[in-house]
Amino acid sequence: MIGITDDNKLKRLIIVGDRVLIKPKDPTDRTNSGLYLPPTVQEKEQVQSGYVIKVGPGYPIPSPTEDEPWKEVEEKVKYMPLQAQEGDVALYLQRNAIDLQYEGEQYVIVPQGSILMLERLEDLS
Numbered sequence: 001m002i003g004i005t006d007d008n009k010l011k012r013l014i015i016v017g018d019r020v021l022i023k024p025k026d027p028t029d030r031t032n033s034g035l036y037l038p039p040t041v042q043e044k045e046q047v048q049s050g051y052v053i054k055v056g057p058g059y060p061i062p063s064p065t066e067d068e069p070w071k072e073v074e075e076k077v078k079y080m081p082l083q084a085q086e087g088d089v090a091l092y093l094q095r096n097a098i099d100l101q102y103e104g105e106q107y108v109i110v111p112q113g114s115i116l117m118l119e120r121l122e123d124l125s
Contacts, residue, residue, distance in 0.1 A: 015056040018112040024050035052088040089119040
């Protein structure tokens, strides 16, 4: 059995379909003016941000049908990749996120459609 370290513990996770694993940024418990917010108000925030950790393969694309139905066809699933990439900062809708805790860390799994905006460090031109 392979030992799991901090460096590779997330490598064994497989994100399915059009979903994205996000590590939420530390939620601020204060407003801009310095007032502390109770946890119930923080949970109702609709838009959150976090770092994209892993990305699913994308949307499955149906394979085209062959003109020769007698041929044996090996079904290879093709996917349309997602826009999100590992390392992006994502703004997402909290109501569609699924909270989970893995190896003592807090993460959320969000469908691609719930991501409103991505910030990528590399040049987009």
